[in-house]
């Protein structure tokens with residue numbers, strides 16, 4: 001995680017330098033209309049359903065740009081999708097919303113993997129669909145093996161579908177390096193093949209020529225992106241997401257070994273890491289635009305209680321606790337009369353927090369829309385405090401169920417109403 005911190009701190013000092021240069025420049029920016037807030041938009045169920053744009057999404061985005069088509073507030077799209085490159089997603093959004101979106105505004109569930117440099121030179125097995133090899137290489141991984149490559153090298157392993165079994169006796173063609181880590185990007189097409197081969201890799205320590213070793217208490221590092229159990233497409237009911245695939249893998253592993261499957265990292269909403277990274281993108285965007293007002297409020301607009309609302313509230317809790325810690329330290333300094341400033345290292349008390357650039361935000365407010373997974377007419381979801389029991393918690397196994405975290409700050413009909421509400425709350429002058 002050292003390299004992770006280095007990357008963000010270097011980028012952070014670049015932002016600081018840009019800000020400092022602007023402060024010294026002759027032009028005096030009009031800070032009155034500068035945004036002190038940033039927006040995080042989920043995509044599926046908020047802007048589109050499948051390939052169909054949500055009505056009024058385009059209208060909402062016209063409020064967010066000036067007459068030159070430039071954003072008047074920093075905006076990041078935070079999606080748990082992970083089956084394409086950021087540029088492709090940016091192009092799709094530009095087309096759907098009628099405004100120009102750059103890839104730097106798009107955060108996929110796998111984007112934080114760029115920071116996991118300790119795995120970039122190790123041989124990693126990737127699972128998912130779409131251009132997984134390109135995605136992995138784009139993130140910095142240099143030795144990447146796909147499930148199909150494993151199938152070809154070990155033709156006797158994928159036996160569920162009788163039609164895919166080898167027609168003639170085959171022996172393994174061992175020309176692949178030993179797998180050292182597994183990355184789950186998203187749900188694959190052929191679940192049975194991926195479940196079988198990932199289990200094989202975990203139980204053989206990455207060398208499929210070995211026999212199963214089920215007595216070990218640990219397994220190869222496993223990193224997973226997108227823990228969504230379900231997502232909303234054009235169909236009336238939600239569809240299986242990558243979280244459902246992970247439930248299968250976790251249960252198969254536990255049934256065979258008696259041990260819990262452990263993740264080195266979980267990425268995508270609702271993980272804190274994802275919001276920390278999204279906030280960093282917001283700050284970078286504001287600095288690039290020359291906005292000097294600190295971004296103190298974040299608004300996260302989403303359709304999923306377990307993902308968007310839980311994640312935003314979890315990050316909000318982190319920001320509040322951080323603020324309280326800082327105030328406590330300031331009081332302590334005043335009492336002891338040291339007057340010394342708190343250094344970045346002293347300012348943090350856990351590993352990953354100290355590795356990331358400090359956030360400027362002090363709150364992250366959640367806004368739930370009714371155009372996706374959340375259905376205000378379903379009794380189960382109407383009163384989350386009373387109706388959702390732990391037995392129907394749709395969050396991932398490693399996230400604790402807590403009713404307060406799935407309580408949205410606001411509920412609005414759609415993304416247009418969300419933008420109007422945010423502008424009103426911020427008293428931000430509208431362009432149109």
Ligand SMILES: [Mg+2]
Pocket residue numbers: 042043044045046232302303304372
């Ligand atoms: Mg969604």
